[in-house]
Amino acid sequence: MNWGWFHKLASPPHAYRIAGRLLPWFAWPAGILLVIGLYGGLVLAPADYLQGDAFRIVYVHAPGAWLSMSVYATMAAGAAIGLIWRIKLAHAVAAAAAPVGASFTVLALATGAIWGKPTWGTWWVWDARLTSELILLFLYAGVMALRASIDDRDRADRASAVLAIVGVVNLPIIHYSVYWWNTLHQPSTLTKVAKPSMAAEMLWPLLVMLLAFTLFFAAVLLARLRAEILLRERNASWLRTELAR
């Protein structure tokens, strides 16, 4: 098999061009599906008999929470590839993904708190999901802070890659320990409200929103990757000719 195309991907000029070409193919479906999903979720889906209209925030909350974790996995995969095969572009992907993942985590936390007010009666409970989401935000903060405080780019890349991988190994431990801690301290009635089994007319907008958010992440990642390549290659001659075109 010819791996030429694959090695080409790792070169910044090609990645810059391919990312630019792929970007609309993710951005447009994301936008369209977002509109469909929101219409399905906010208008077509019936109100929940227990939570009323408040449940509708799930259409933003659940995709945010799903992406907060899968972006971390993306970041760690990029970090591992960059560290093992010394591909600088993979580090650029990890660098581009971190702030996006942190934003999704903040989104999941904020919508979780807003959801908590009508269903639990308080903005914040030390629910296992919310707590592990909060710790995930701390992990993102650590990776981003480490990258920001090292001036040498190569060292920043590799140091934050090590941290991202250590974080991925720790994530399951953190997740299960928080669940274990939570079930010992709190009645489990609260968590039952958070995950109702869904009717089909409520479920399909959620699946559409999940897909829309994932495509949106892909589009944002491509755009941020292009910016990251511009930043890293700002003195390269190919960029001069590329931008002059």
Added chain:
Amino acid sequence: MSRTTALSAALLVYRRDLLLAQRHWGQVAQPLVFFVMVATLFPLALSPELSELRLVSSGILWVAALLASLLGLELLFRSEHADGTLEQMLLAGQPLAILALAKGFAHWTACGLPLVLLSPFVATAIGVPFDALGTAMLSLALGTGILSALGAIGSALTLGLRRGSLLLGLLVLPLAMPTLIFGARAIDLSIHGDSARGPLLLLAAMLILAVTLAPPAIAAALRISAE
């Protein structure tokens, strides 16, 4: 002339670090004093009633131990990085992960172990009953081991950075949260007269995991930082 094996090299590193800790015992004592001070803050802030303090004593012990061990991490690689010993370790031709493990264990002997030995006195002062002191020491002994291993990764990553110590807390604390959960839980169960076997076994499992997986990560981080 015989070749130095990895084990004897590790033993040399361990002995060297302990000797250094002994010569600079003032530095080693600082985290311990900090541990006692943080534990003192809680009665002042909450209540002098031992019965009330007992309810949160497991948390106080563990938060104080966590912060103190964070402070102790400063001593781990800093002087080696400054005086070039670290480069010698990298060039020694010995597996760096083994040397890192030896350094981590030396750090635990110098910082973690004294804290464990000091903990019964602090624990008694905040209302932990006599019967729970053994569990408290065991949970802190296992936990500080995990913290030394995790902290060594963070310490190696932040070597030579400006405001490195502030960053160190940001990196290590989220990773240390499971340890805090199980460690405090073990003491809490023991205070209420229950068996603390479950969380202690989990702590031991996490310690084994940390001791096996952390050294390669520490070695990788040291290589990156020493370039």
